[in-house]
Amino acid sequence: MPYAPLADALETERLSLRLWSERDAEGYRRLVLEREETRAEREGNEVDPGALLSLDEARAEVTGARENAPARGIHGLTLRRRGDDEFLGYCALVVGRATIDEPELAYELLRSAHGHGYATEAAAAVVDAARSTGRTRLWSTVRTWNTPSLRVLEKLGFRHDHSTTDDKGEIVWNVLDL
Numbered sequence: 001m002p003y004a005p006l007a008d009a010l011e012t013e014r015l016s017l018r019l020w021s022e023r024d025a026e027g028y029r030r031l032v033l034e035r036e037e038t039r040a041e042r043e044g045n046e047v048d049p050g051a052l053l054s055l056d057e058a059r060a061e062v063t064g065a066r067e068n069a070p071a072r073g074i075h076g077l078t079l080r081r082r083g084d085d086e087f088l089g090y091c092a093l094v095v096g097r098a099t100i101d102e103p104e105l106a107y108e109l110l111r112s113a114h115g116h117g118y119a120t121e122a123a124a125a126v127v128d129a130a131r132s133t134g135r136t137r138l139w140s141t142v143r144t145w146n147t148p149s150l151r152v153l154e155k156l157g158f159r160h161d162h163s164t165t166d167d168k169g170e171i172v173w174n175v176l177d178l
Helices: 022-043 055-072 118-132 147-156
Strands: 009-011 015-019 076-081 087-094 104-109 137-143 159-166 169-177
Touching: 009 118, 015 118, 022 055, 022 087, 022 104, 076 118, 087 118, 104 118, 104 147, 118 147, 137 147, 147 169
Parallel strands: 104 137
Antiparallel strands: 009 015, 015 076, 076 087, 087 104, 137 169, 159 169
């Protein structure tokens, strides 16, 4: 691999970012539920029970993410407040719609963690860590309705590159040269 691996742990002033562990399964399950509730609200539908995870499924997903991290060299890190250890969400470098050479920055926080600057703080730490891997560019794709995420990316120095459309609507491609 031509890049150093992304750090497994990062610290910021208020946050502790760590590689996924089994204890994160319940928090991840809540994130998936909130994601589905948000989608249903936007579309004027009911929550799709098939989109929800059982605790066992959530455990399997976080365990798989942890086990696959070394081979990829990029991964997700859970966010917890320093001191109280409360699960807030995650921030990650992922292939997503991009590539292993120019991965995507992704983040998702529980609704209770919105509006406190945690996404910006965690994402800034992951961007710095991505720079340390030797990468020269990051991407982030965001739906046009997600104004708060677009603001986070703007604060980090990402710029709009182009837009695409899929069956769920418009996607804004943002890029950051490291």
